[in-house]
Amino acid sequence: MRLDEYMSLDATALAGLVERKQVTPPELLALARQRADAVNPRLNAIVRPLGELADRRAADPDLSGPFTGVPFLIKDLAQAYRGFPTASGSRSLANDVADRHALVTQRFLDAGLVIFGMTNTPEFGAKGITESDYWGPARNPWNTGHTPGGSSGGSGAAVAAGIVPAAGANDGGGSIRIPAACNGLVGLKLSRGLSPYGPQTGEPMFGMVTQGVVSRTVRDSAALCDAIIARDPHAAYEVALPRGTFAEHITRRPGELRIGYSWSSAINPHPDREAVAAVERAVALLGDLGHRVEEVPPPYDDDALARDFLTIWFAQLYQHVADARQRTGARDRDFEADTLAVSELARSAGVLAPIFALENRNNHIRSLASFHQTFDCLLTPTLATPPLRVGATATPRPLQRVARFASRLRAGKVMALSGVLDQLIQESLGWVPYTQLANITGRPAISVPLHWTDRGLPLGVQLVGRLGADGDLLQLAAQLEEASPWAHRYPAPA
DSSP: OOHHHHHHSOHHHHHHHHHTTSSOHHHHHHHHHHHHHHHHHHHOOEEEEOTHHHHHHHHOTTOOSTTTTOEEEEESSSOOOTTSBOOTTOGGGTTOBOSSOOHHHHHHHHTTOEEEEEEOOOGGGOSSSOEETTTEEOOBTTBTTBOOOSSSHHHHHHHHTTSOSEEEEEESSSTTHHHHHHHTOEEEEOOTTTSOOOSSSSSGGGGTOEEEEEESSHHHHHHHHHHHOOOOTTSSSOOOOOSSOHHHHTTSOOOOOEEEEOOOOSSOSSOOHHHHHHHHHHHHHHHHTTOEEEEOOOSSOHHHHHHHHHHHHHHHHHHHHHHHHHHHOOOGGGSOHHHHHHHHHHHHHTTHHHHHHHHHHHHHHHHHHHHHTTOSEEEEESOSSSOOBTTTTOOOHHHHHHHHHHHHTTOHHHHHHTTHHHHHIIIIITTOTTSHHHHHHTOOEEEEOOOBOTTSOBOOEEEEEOTTOHHHHHHHHHHHHHHSOOTTOOOTTO
16 A cells, blocks of 8 residues: 555545455554654654554454554543553653553554554643643644644644544543644544543543544544443443444434524634634535524623633643642642643632532533524534644743742732733633533534635634534534545645
């Protein structure tokens, strides 16, 4: 098989070739590495190769599963691989070697995938860009001056550049959908409780984080999600599993759907014209496909939701820092200045702030549930702007020194009075104000690549569905993919 043939096929097709013995897993692994050697030095997407272990796995005659022999990458965050560190993008965990696989990693392995590396992520997955001090910035293969998004930015860049057809990702506030939108990929955030977590930790961010993938095709996302969804006797609760498989469900066309769309946002009242154009293109396409589409006011208070989301996330980040200090003896110098500042804000806010924010989830859930009594889906841009330039949100060095000093002085209350929270909302969420809704409410949401900007950068649109409507979102995405194919598009720099 030639490299261009490898890059033209999705994971489902590659697995079919292996099953028919038209190509071998070692041959596919060699092609994936050849592609990585060519583009990764510019993209910094893969940060930890797994070396000979992957060779042995590819050569294993007993390798089996629906994706037998397909090269795959996992994320350097919450997808631990036994015997290797999972740094979570942080110097504080650089030597934190996993003594067992994460459950999601085990299910990827059970599916027959050949995992040969880990991908770049920001420190503790805390940003919608992938620019950690530890790993350095990942870059977008469509234009290496721009971000591939985050926090699964390394995975998004690797898939868009053709290193692998799909890669592991997870999503606590948009971290699957943002890189999908930035890189011209499919990214599904599953309903709460469907994807596996542990055994290293309990359910992350009070159930707001889900595991998954970014991929080039809807059928790959469907089948890979099928591979990781299963009952877990160690979970805190049991959820209703999908009837049948997503892979089967997407072979049928959806009926006529009623879809409400909006690009309004209190956080970013003036989204970029390209974000508006992305939604308008999706509206026209959905109308042509026979769906009823109408503009609606935002069905939730996104400014209040942003504050609740960040309050919960800050508390989680404080816990990450405390855990790293306890387990590895990490010092202040082992964390980024932004991480220390946010952690101090969370500490100074006390225990009531995240508790009230968690209680407020009820309001957001009810608002969205009321919307879904009338509409099947909510359509929004995934991003309010095209992918940012690398370094656009970097904290200047002088302010980093101030942040470290304030953290040492435990000056969180002073920082809070300074209005830093409003600044963080704008800097962190101003270009991605639409994605946190699905995490707060536990609903499924998918980003699909229907639009490219005048400058050739992808810009996805998001569909948010009812609780448990994951298969229906994939089914609608498959219909859009058939009407306006995207998998054949590759970035010129790659």
